[in-house]
Amino acid sequence: MNRRLIAGPVLLLTLAWAAVTTLSARQTAVAIPEPRPTFRSGVTAVAVDVSVRARNNPVPGLGAGDFQLLDNGVAQRIDAVSIEPIPLDISILLDVSGSSYGWVQQLERNVAELAALLTPADRFRVVCFGLDVREVVPMQSPGEPIRLGAIPYAGGTSLYDALLLAMVHDSGPDRRHLVVPFTDGGDTTSILPVDRVIDLATRSDASVHLVLLEPNDGNPTLVPRWALPVVGRSVTSELERIVESSGGRVHRPLRPFRPSVPEEIEGVLADYRTRYLLRYSPAGVAPGGWHQIEVKVPRHPRATIRARKGYFGGPG
Amino acid sequence: MMSPARVAVAATLGAVFLLAEPAAQEPRVTGVAEGFAAYARGEFDHITGTIGRVADRIGFARELRRQAPAWIDAAGPDQVPRRRLVVAAVAVEAALAMPPLDAESAMAVELIQWACRLVRRNPARSEAERLWHHTALAVLQRIVVFVRLPRTYVREEVRPHLNHGRDRYPDDPAWRLAAAGWVEAGAWYLNPVSSRAVPADPARQAIRAYEKLLADEEVGAEARLRTGYLEFRRGNSDVALAHVLQVEASSTDRLLLYLAAFVRGQISEDAGRMDDAAEAYEAALERWPGGESAATALTAIRFRQERRPQALALAELSLRTPVREDPWRRYGRGDHRLPDLLDRLRGALQ
Numbered sequence: 001m002n003r004r005l006i007a008g009p010v011l012l013l014t015l016a017w018a019a020v021t022t023l024s025a026r027q028t029a030v031a032i033p034e035p036r037p038t039f040r041s042g043v044t045a046v047a048v049d050v051s052v053r054a055r056n057n058p059v060p061g062l063g064a065g066d067f068q069l070l071d072n073g074v075a076q077r078i079d080a081v082s083i084e085p086i087p088l089d090i091s092i093l094l095d096v097s098g099s100s101y102g103w104v105q106q107l108e109r110n111v112a113e114l115a116a117l118l119t120p121a122d123r124f125r126v127v128c129f130g131l132d133v134r135e136v137v138p139m140q141s142p143g144e145p146i147r148l149g150a151i152p153y154a155g156g157t158s159l160y161d162a163l164l165l166a167m168v169h170d171s172g173p174d175r176r177h178l179v180v181p182f183t184d185g186g187d188t189t190s191i192l193p194v195d196r197v198i199d200l201a202t203r204s205d206a207s208v209h210l211v212l213l214e215p216n217d218g219n220p221t222l223v224p225r226w227a228l229p230v231v232g233r234s235v236t237s238e239l240e241r242i243v244e245s246s247g248g249r250v251h252r253p254l255r256p257f258r259p260s261v262p263e264e265i266e267g268v269l270a271d272y273r274t275r276y277l278l279r280y281s282p283a284g285v286a287p288g289g290w291h292q293i294e295v296k297v298p299r300h301p302r303a304t305i306r307a308r309k310g311y312f313g314g315p316g
Numbered sequence: 317m318m319s320p321a322r323v324a325v326a327a328t329l330g331a332v333f334l335l336a337e338p339a340a341q342e343p344r345v346t347g348v349a350e351g352f353a354a355y356a357r358g359e360f361d362h363i364t365g366t367i368g369r370v371a372d373r374i375g376f377a378r379e380l381r382r383q384a385p386a387w388i389d390a391a392g393p394d395q396v397p398r399r400r401l402v403v404a405a406v407a408v409e410a411a412l413a414m415p416p417l418d419a420e421s422a423m424a425v426e427l428i429q430w431a432c433r434l435v436r437r438n439p440a441r442s443e444a445e446r447l448w449h450h451t452a453l454a455v456l457q458r459i460v461v462f463v464r465l466p467r468t469y470v471r472e473e474v475r476p477h478l479n480h481g482r483d484r485y486p487d488d489p490a491w492r493l494a495a496a497g498w499v500e501a502g503a504w505y506l507n508p509v510s511s512r513a514v515p516a517d518p519a520r521q522a523i524r525a526y527e528k529l530l531a532d533e534e535v536g537a538e539a540r541l542r543t544g545y546l547e548f549r550r551g552n553s554d555v556a557l558a559h560v561l562q563v564e565a566s567s568t569d570r571l572l573l574y575l576a577a578f579v580r581g582q583i584s585e586d587a588g589r590m591d592d593a594a595e596a597y598e599a600a601l602e603r604w605p606g607g608e609s610a611a612t613a614l615t616a617i618r619f620r621q622e623r624r625p626q627a628l629a630l631a632e633l634s635l636r637t638p639v640r641e642d643p644w645r646r647y648g649r650g651d652h653r654l655p656d657l658l659d660r661l662r663g664a665l666q
């Protein structure tokens with residue numbers, strides 16, 4: 001597809017991953033720029049970003065007739081399908097809390113490993129989170145030197161806050177945004193409760209692909225073992241809910257006690273560069289509220305299909 | 317086979333290495349005594365720079381204790397009290413710079429205990445010593461709560477220091493606030509900020525202690541704020557809001573005003589009043605520009621309201637603005653005033 005077309009208003013809508021309805025948010029006084037006019041047009045158009053993989057390889061050559069799409073259970077007519085290489089923006093999140101202190105040098109190497117998997121058109125940044133959340137490398141191309149500088153260590157883990165602050169990043173209409181946290185999964189100091197982050201992950205354009213490191217093993221951590229049932233157990237399921245809400249996955253390194261970039265991440269990057277974009281105008285469903293989406297490819301019943309679980313169509 | 321000339325060169329190099337070996341075995345930590353002197357002159361970056369370059373922080377702490385007596389006694393008797401305080405302040409800086417690991421944290425606690433014994437040997441109490449005790453307590457709170465040393469450690473290591481401070485300065489209401497704060501910290505322990513639940517007993521105990529301080533001119537406003545926040549976490553939002561609004565109306569402390577506005581935002585959010593919450597977080601950011609906690613909370617609201625450019629601007633503010641430590645993230649463990657205390661301690665030593 002001609003890249004120039006992406007600048008068109010409909011694709012602006014679709015790549016921004018938005019179900020667009022009339023903007024109704026109240027404007028209150030704050031010294032922050034107001035929304036850009038581009039994708040607030042009152043048009044109702046929806047894009048669904050779909051990965052179709054068979055035996056871990058993308059399934060090529062699918063057209064509109066190959067997909068079945070249900071919006072709140074109602075079958076929709078797909079107006080267009082496109083597949084093309086799209087550059088990526090990667091937000092790498094490094095857990096530098098007390099429980100991860102021992103493997104920080106390894107995490108720094110992981111940044112270089114991940115950057116090496118990127119193409120020249122991709123970009124990445126590095127955000128560290130412990131008690132505070134700080135961007136230590138601004139968005140840059142993979143060819144530039146990586147200067148992590150001084151990493152701010154402090155007790156506490158504000159993982160959920162870090163996820164939100166990273167997911168908010170606006171990659172623009174012609175890029176895709178992936179958030180890749182390396183963490184043992186514990187959260188002790190976030191301001192945002194987990195259900196809020198799940199909601200925001202659903203609304204975000206970003207997909208979260210989380211590299212889950214084993215807590216309290218193979219590194220001189222300070223999480224005492226008696227605390228693990230409290231700190232370590234439930235967080236995984238909470239994290240999985242956040243990650244799945246964003247359309248991403250949880251990955252575990254081959255050697256869990258040595259942080260590394262899981263091999264499947266390379267496939268994930270390729271996958272996001274070649275995803276299908278399905279565009280449709282919802283019919284037969286109320287425009288507002290939560291729209292649950294289901295996508296099927298009947299011709300490939302064993303294929304793994306990943307797509308967002310839905311979108312908000314504005315006030316219900 | 318090696319030529320005679322090469323053998324001679326190799327032998328010479330070997331001799332050079334052998335001769336050089338004793339130098340390589342010198343103590344890994346140097347510059348401690350120079351650090352004391354520089355600190356006494358007000359060159360605080362000297363010691364923080366020295367500590368920053370030392371990989372073996374435990375070794376630095378041991379060396380600090382080993383060299384301190386000679387440096388203290390090298391001056392005349394009239395200088396000894398001040399020198400003890402200088403050494404104790406350097407010990408606090410070294411404890412603060414310890415990595416969050418078991419052995420290093422244990423050494424940090426030990427170092428503060430040692431410095432506490434040192435300053436209590438001074439016959440006369442001083443403002444600098446009072447500030448040292450408060451700074452040391454804040455460092456202990458930072459080390460003990462969030463690196464999760466076992467609970468027994470908490471009781472054994474922090475409580476005595478609270479008592480030492482109170483014994484030396486019985487009229488200082490800040491010690492009563494700190495003691496109640498330590499009970500409150502127990503209510504937060506292993507209860508993430510993002511969960512609303514709070515253990516009932518420590519919360520009740522802390523509120524009872526705070527209530528006795530509400531009328532105090534110096535610490536009453538913080539006691540009221542803390543009462544308000546605990547009431548909020550216990551589910552008594554109306555009571556909480558009344559306390560918080562009173563703090564906002566009466567205090568001039570910028571840090572407390574930020575915290576009060578932030579807590580008001582949390583109360584409003586919990587009640588589903590998102591516009592009120594956003595207004596509270598904006599007020600907090602006016603009082604403490606770049607405050608990460610308020611910026612994060614406001615980012616979430618704006619994002620949910622589909623005001624994405626505003627959310628993005630706030631997120632970037634939070635991620636990229638190098639501000640002093642965010643007060644809210646440290647409020648629970650009670651060391652939110654540590655940067656200010658350290659500045660004041662350094663000033664009092666001059």
